[in-house]
Structures are given as C-alpha cells and as structure tokens.
Amino acid sequence: MTERTINIVWLKRDLRLADHAPLQAAEEAGIPYFICFLFEPSTQQHPDWSLRHWQFTYHSLPSMNRGLGSSGRKVDLFFGEATDVFCWALKHYSVRNVFSYQETGTETTWNRDKQVRTILQEHGTQWTEFQRDGILRGIKDRKGWDKKWFDTMHSPGIENRYSMQSLTLKKHPFTPNSNLLKELENYPHAFQKPGESEVCNQLSSFAEERGLNYHKHISKPAESRVSCSRLSTHLAWGNLSVKQAYRFIKHHDQYANHKRPFSAFLQRLKWHCHFMQKFEVECSYEYQCVNRGYESLEHENRSDWLEAWKTGHTGLPLVDALMRCLHETGWINFRMRAMLVSVLCHHLDQDWRRGTNHLARLFLDYEPGIHFTQFQMQAGTTGTNAIRIYNPVKQSLEHDPLGHFIHHWVPELEGVPNAFTHTPWKMELLEQTMCGVKIGETYPCPIIDPLERAKQARKKIWGHRSNPLVRSERARILKTHTRNTSNVAQPAQQI
Ligand SMILES: Cc1cc2nc3c(=O)[nH]c(=O)nc-3n(C[C@H](O)[C@H](O)[C@H](O)COP(=O)(O)OP(=O)(O)OC[C@H]3O[C@@H](n4cnc5c(N)ncnc54)[C@H](O)[C@@H]3O)c2cc1C
Known part of the structure; x- marks a missing residue:
C-alpha cells in the first residue's frame, strides 16, 4: 500500500495561530498536514531547562486547539526526540514538506536541527524554515539590519485561515508518562497565564491603562509588575509575534497621546531582536x-x-x-x-x-x-x-x-x-x-x-x-x- 502524502508543521517557539508563516504554507500547499509540538528529553536534560517552561508551552496549546476547533484539527503532542519522531513520521507517511520557524536556540537545539535536516534530506523531504520576527539567518555584520527590521515590522501580518480537513494520526509511541502529564497539568497560579487568547487582554490593558506609567515604573520591582507590558513570556514562546506587538502599539489610536511610553516599548521590541540577532550570529x-x-x-x-x-x-x-x-x-x-x-x-x-x-x-x-x-x-x-x-x-x-x-x-x-x-x-x-x-x-x-x-x-x-x-x-x-x-x-x- 502506498503511504499517504502529507506535510508537517513543526511548532517550536511559535505557539499561536495568527501571523504564522509555517501554518499558512501548510494550508496553501493543499495536501493534508499535521501540526506537532515536541517535548524532547534532550532539552529536558540541558541545564537551562525547567518544568515551568514546559508548563507554559503545554498550557499555550489549548488556546490554539480552540482556535482550530471548527476544522476538527488540533496540535499533536509528541514526547520524544525530534529525530525519532521524524523517523516515525517518515516511516508511516510520505512527508513532502516540513514547515517551521528558524530557531535561535542553544547548542542542543542547533545540533538537533542539524540531525533532523540530515534525516529529512535522506528521505527527499523539504524542510522550509521561515524567518522568526526580525532575526536574520546567515548575516556576517549589521549592515542594513535596521532597515530590514523596520521593513519587517511595517509589513502586514499574515491573516491565517484554517480550512484544510484534519488528519487523524496513526498510533505512535510518543505518549507521555502519567507522572509527567500530571506535573505539566499542574500550572502554578503565580505564573502568567499562557496562550494566544491571553495576549489580546495583555496588549489592550497595557495600551489603555497599565502602560501609561511605563517609563516611571519600569525599574521599580513592585510597580513594574503592573506597568510593564509583561509580554516577554508570550513573545518568548511565540503566543505573539514581535510584529503583532509592534503593529498593535504603533497603530493604536492613543499613540499620539502616549508617545513616550509607547515609543519606549517599541524601542524595546527592537532590542529584543537586536540581542537575539547577536546570539543567532554567535551562539558561543x-x-x-x-x-x-x-x-x-x-x-x-x-x-x-x-x-x-x-x-x-x-x-x-x-x-x-x-x-x-x-x-x-x-x-x-x-x-x-x-x-x-x-x-x-x-x-x-x-x-x-x-x-x-x-x-x-x-x-x-x-x-x-x-x-x-x-x-x-x-x-x-x-x-x-x-x-x-x-x-x-x-x-x-x-x-x-x-x-x-x-x-x-x-x-x-x-x-x-x-x-x-x-x-x-x-x-x-x-x-x-x-x-x-x-x-x-x-x-x-x-x-x-x-x-x-x-x-x-x-x-x-x-x-x-x-x-x-x-x-x-x-x-x-x-x-x-x-x-x-x-x-x-x-x-x-x-x-
Ligand atoms: C540578565 C538578563 C537576562 C534577561 N533574559 C531575558 C530572557 O530570557 N527573555 C526575555 O524576554 N528578556 C530577557 N531580559 C530582558 C528584559 O529584562 C525582559 O525582556 C523584560 O524585563 C521583560 O518584561 P516586559 O515584557 O514587561 O518588558 P517591556 O519593558 O514591556 O518590553 C517589551 C518587550 O521588549 C523586549 N525587551 C524589553 N527589555 C529588553 C532588553 N533589555 N533586552 C532585550 N529585549 C528587551 C521584551 O521582549 C519585552 O517583552 C533579560 C535581561 C537581563 C538583564
């Protein structure tokens, strides 16, 4: 029997449905696809890992699943190494494309990506990695970087539509053990609420109320908890793209009245990419x-x-x-x-x-x-x-x-x-x-x-x-x- 031809969207630090290039590419390709998120034991063993990161990502997914609801589709979770998951997928399907964002990650994730690329190449599968936010891959210096960053921020966001039928996955061995699942489900109240659906409130309350004292409170340990945007966690795990945040504030009808805090915020979004760009170029x-x-x-x-x-x-x-x-x-x-x-x-x-x-x-x-x-x-x-x-x-x-x-x-x-x-x-x-x-x-x-x-x-x-x-x-x-x-x-x- 010939295997079914499919595409895969590999979610990394991009846990949202809006302004999402890989998901748009999968919809436009016109063949069935599944959306996967991987909990990888090798990242868990890296000393920068903590349970709270996985908890935030795990709890970001229901909001995506709700958004995908009408198409009957959901994000498929895999608890296993990326190389093993892709080998399994290549064994059971004819995978034409993998779509993901580029990851400006640590040595562990960089090496894992190299291994995945080799496996996909061996099977003739094309892996397309889209540019994440304003971070450019393969540059040697900063000539022209600022202009490109502003060009990216000023270009319209992607209006994703989800109309492709869902794909029911074949049985796989990458299910989590019940202890881990229990730990993931138990999300501490003191942490910020995860998910794309939280972002809208967060942005609006910052623009309309919380952020008006941004520049006054930015360094105060107590007051900054309210007056800062508190978007860093959503940006880090991709509940929101930098462009979405930039355009929301830049085009806000109160921009002229609150120029000082708003422009300070926009400047920091640029710093976000500026620092990430350094790491992208020099991960040592x-x-x-x-x-x-x-x-x-x-x-x-x-x-x-x-x-x-x-x-x-x-x-x-x-x-x-x-x-x-x-x-x-x-x-x-x-x-x-x-x-x-x-x-x-x-x-x-x-x-x-x-x-x-x-x-x-x-x-x-x-x-x-x-x-x-x-x-x-x-x-x-x-x-x-x-x-x-x-x-x-x-x-x-x-x-x-x-x-x-x-x-x-x-x-x-x-x-x-x-x-x-x-x-x-x-x-x-x-x-x-x-x-x-x-x-x-x-x-x-x-x-x-x-x-x-x-x-x-x-x-x-x-x-x-x-x-x-x-x-x-x-x-x-x-x-x-x-x-x-x-x-x-x-x-x-x-x-
Ligand atoms: C040692 C150290 C480690 C840090 N590690 C991280 C990290 O792991 N993840 C992270 O997102 N930020 C990190 N920052 C930067 C900064 O402290 C946080 O981005 C900021 O406190 C987040 O709060 P906020 O979302 O309310 O920021 P806001 O002040 O509302 O700023 C809006 C956004 O701009 C970006 N931003 C703000 N300040 C900076 C900055 N100084 N450098 C780069 N981007 C900035 C963030 O994405 C932030 O969400 C670190 C700073 C230091 C000194």
Missing part, C-alpha cells in the same frame, strides 16, 4: 566570554556565596527579595535582573557561567538569544559596553523606598522599620529585638560589604581593559554585532 555566547580576552580573568567562585545568591539568603534584602520572587513568579524587571547579575559577577566575584542556567530556569520568559547576550553584557565580558556595577542598597532605596517589595518577599524583615529595611544589619541589638529580628539568626548577616566589594571589582575589571586580547576582540565584536565600530571602553560605573 552560551558558553564562552564573547570577548575572549575575559577568559583569563580569575574569579573567587565561592560556592557558599553562590548558594546564598541562588536561594535568596545573601543578607542583602533587595537581592534576596528578587531571587525569592523569581522562584515563585518567574518574572522581575530588566534593572532588577541586571542588578542580580551585577551582584553575582562583581560583588560576589563569580564566573558568569555559574549563574546563567540558574536564572534561565527561573525566568518564565527564558529566551536564549536575549538571556546569554544580556547576561554577558551585565557581567562585563563584552569589552564594548560600559560596565555597570549596581549598588544593591542604593537601588533598594531608589526603587523600593518604602520597602513594600522587600517586606512581601522577605517576611523575616516584616517588622523592621523603614530606616533599616535596606540595611537591617545596621540595627543595634536592642532595635533588632524590638522588631523581632536577629541578624545572623532569623535573617543572614550580609555575606559581603557592597561598597568595598564594588571598589575591588571596579579595579579588577578596569585593570583588565588594556589586555591585548580584550582590545582586539572589542574591535571584532563591534564590527560583527553593531553599526558602531569606533566605540571606546568606558570606566566601570557604580549605580
């Missing part, structure tokens, strides 16, 4: 200092300090509050992320690689292309950006002056008066007793002196800037990743 950001000259910088790497940072027990109230908030909710704002990295790499003098996967696992919006490039920028290993050493006490006083965020996430400090919330170790013993805290017992002594450690870090990093390899790498990085090739190193600043 995951493992290596992008400026190889920083590989020779030595670090203290004290494991007890690392553990205190990871668990939110450094004795620095805002640092601890942020880390505990991340464990529970999966999101903090940009400045607070930058500060956590700054404390790790500068004050605690840890190699940046000791923290990347920890935060990747905690961020619900984990996007490798932004994560590793931003991490290295904040760790000061690019040699092209001003090094910012965030003073955790100053940041706390400026952005959580009344200590609401700290008291919420560090309940040990709840009774501490405002004058000491940011520096509880400065309380006399009697004051500690009066507010029910014993520094060193109920809440840790600070593991470092932030001012002293910042001074040492500044000296160390600034001293390394003239290393010949740092200098030659700086020129290479500027040429590859920016339009500006004449940037000079700037002294480390304390902020």
Whole structure:
C-alpha cells in the first residue's frame, strides 16, 4: 500500500495561530498536514531547562486547539526526540514538506536541527524554515539590519485561515508518562497565564491603562509588575509575534497621546531582536566570554556565596527579595535582573557561567538569544559596553523606598522599620529585638560589604581593559554585532 502524502508543521517557539508563516504554507500547499509540538528529553536534560517552561508551552496549546476547533484539527503532542519522531513520521507517511520557524536556540537545539535536516534530506523531504520576527539567518555584520527590521515590522501580518480537513494520526509511541502529564497539568497560579487568547487582554490593558506609567515604573520591582507590558513570556514562546506587538502599539489610536511610553516599548521590541540577532550570529555566547580576552580573568567562585545568591539568603534584602520572587513568579524587571547579575559577577566575584542556567530556569520568559547576550553584557565580558556595577542598597532605596517589595518577599524583615529595611544589619541589638529580628539568626548577616566589594571589582575589571586580547576582540565584536565600530571602553560605573 502506498503511504499517504502529507506535510508537517513543526511548532517550536511559535505557539499561536495568527501571523504564522509555517501554518499558512501548510494550508496553501493543499495536501493534508499535521501540526506537532515536541517535548524532547534532550532539552529536558540541558541545564537551562525547567518544568515551568514546559508548563507554559503545554498550557499555550489549548488556546490554539480552540482556535482550530471548527476544522476538527488540533496540535499533536509528541514526547520524544525530534529525530525519532521524524523517523516515525517518515516511516508511516510520505512527508513532502516540513514547515517551521528558524530557531535561535542553544547548542542542543542547533545540533538537533542539524540531525533532523540530515534525516529529512535522506528521505527527499523539504524542510522550509521561515524567518522568526526580525532575526536574520546567515548575516556576517549589521549592515542594513535596521532597515530590514523596520521593513519587517511595517509589513502586514499574515491573516491565517484554517480550512484544510484534519488528519487523524496513526498510533505512535510518543505518549507521555502519567507522572509527567500530571506535573505539566499542574500550572502554578503565580505564573502568567499562557496562550494566544491571553495576549489580546495583555496588549489592550497595557495600551489603555497599565502602560501609561511605563517609563516611571519600569525599574521599580513592585510597580513594574503592573506597568510593564509583561509580554516577554508570550513573545518568548511565540503566543505573539514581535510584529503583532509592534503593529498593535504603533497603530493604536492613543499613540499620539502616549508617545513616550509607547515609543519606549517599541524601542524595546527592537532590542529584543537586536540581542537575539547577536546570539543567532554567535551562539558561543552560551558558553564562552564573547570577548575572549575575559577568559583569563580569575574569579573567587565561592560556592557558599553562590548558594546564598541562588536561594535568596545573601543578607542583602533587595537581592534576596528578587531571587525569592523569581522562584515563585518567574518574572522581575530588566534593572532588577541586571542588578542580580551585577551582584553575582562583581560583588560576589563569580564566573558568569555559574549563574546563567540558574536564572534561565527561573525566568518564565527564558529566551536564549536575549538571556546569554544580556547576561554577558551585565557581567562585563563584552569589552564594548560600559560596565555597570549596581549598588544593591542604593537601588533598594531608589526603587523600593518604602520597602513594600522587600517586606512581601522577605517576611523575616516584616517588622523592621523603614530606616533599616535596606540595611537591617545596621540595627543595634536592642532595635533588632524590638522588631523581632536577629541578624545572623532569623535573617543572614550580609555575606559581603557592597561598597568595598564594588571598589575591588571596579579595579579588577578596569585593570583588565588594556589586555591585548580584550582590545582586539572589542574591535571584532563591534564590527560583527553593531553599526558602531569606533566605540571606546568606558570606566566601570557604580549605580
Ligand atoms: C540578565 C538578563 C537576562 C534577561 N533574559 C531575558 C530572557 O530570557 N527573555 C526575555 O524576554 N528578556 C530577557 N531580559 C530582558 C528584559 O529584562 C525582559 O525582556 C523584560 O524585563 C521583560 O518584561 P516586559 O515584557 O514587561 O518588558 P517591556 O519593558 O514591556 O518590553 C517589551 C518587550 O521588549 C523586549 N525587551 C524589553 N527589555 C529588553 C532588553 N533589555 N533586552 C532585550 N529585549 C528587551 C521584551 O521582549 C519585552 O517583552 C533579560 C535581561 C537581563 C538583564
């Protein structure tokens, strides 16, 4: 019997039905197709993986299935390696095309894609990978990148239609075990709601209400949870394309009235692609200092300090509050992320690689292309950006002056008066007793002196800037990743 000829749409970080090029291609091809999403054990074994990422993707699918409802179609789930799933599909069907988006992923997903490509080629199956958002594959520098980005954002979105009959799949061995399924189904309330159907509310409430104080609250740990768009998780897993977000805000009827917050938001969408583009071109950001000259910088790497940072027990109230908030909710704002990295790499003098996967696992919006490039920028290993050493006490006083965020996430400090919330170790013993805290017992002594450690870090990093390899790498990085090739190193600043 001849096998049935079909196409496959492989969903990756594009869990939506609208503005979707692979799904459009499958509809237009005019032959039956199935839509698959894979939960791959090899990604689960990678240290950047956490259950919360799979939970968000798993719970993004019902909204797609509802949208596909009238055609009787749904997304088919496979729990297995991509190579095995495609081998199974090629054995049971004559697969003409696989349609997907390009993935700006880690070394694991890149290598998996190479293996899949080989298997598909051996069977004469064409794999078409569409450009994701404004990220270009195969470029060597940034000449013309900005114009292409704006061209992409200003081009109309795809109006997907779903009229092809559904395809009932043959039985396959890629079903999940019941324990995993139970874990996936149990979605924590404190995480953002997943799915394309959530995005519309999120965008409208940001444009009409929440975002009006965007620029004022963007760095405040508590207020930013409302005033920031909170779209990063939806963008990371593709419940929304960057173009959809861009066009929604750019063409919003309140744009002229709210130009400041709206244009700040649009600028950040461009940063989103700018950082991902760096990773697309140089994926060794995951493992290596992008400026190889920083590989020779030595670090203290004290494991007890690392553990205190990871668990939110450094004795620095805002640092601890942020880390505990991340464990529970999966999101903090940009400045607070930058500060956590700054404390790790500068004050605690840890190699940046000791923290990347920890935060990747905690961020619900984990996007490798932004994560590793931003991490290295904040760790000061690019040699092209001003090094910012965030003073955790100053940041706390400026952005959580009344200590609401700290008291919420560090309940040990709840009774501490405002004058000491940011520096509880400065309380006399009697004051500690009066507010029910014993520094060193109920809440840790600070593991470092932030001012002293910042001074040492500044000296160390600034001293390394003239290393010949740092200098030659700086020129290479500027040429590859920016339009500006004449940037000079700037002294480390304390902020
Ligand atoms: C160490 C570190 C790691 C980070 N890791 C991630 C990550 O894994 N995934 C991720 O989406 N963002 C990451 N960011 C960037 C930024 O912190 C988040 O995008 C932002 O806080 C998300 O909140 P929001 O959606 O409310 O953003 P908004 O301020 O509302 O901005 C809108 C969108 O613009 C993009 N964006 C905003 N700020 C930045 C930025 N500085 N760089 C690149 N894109 C930006 C995001 O897609 C965001 O959703 C990281 C930043 C740092 C310092």
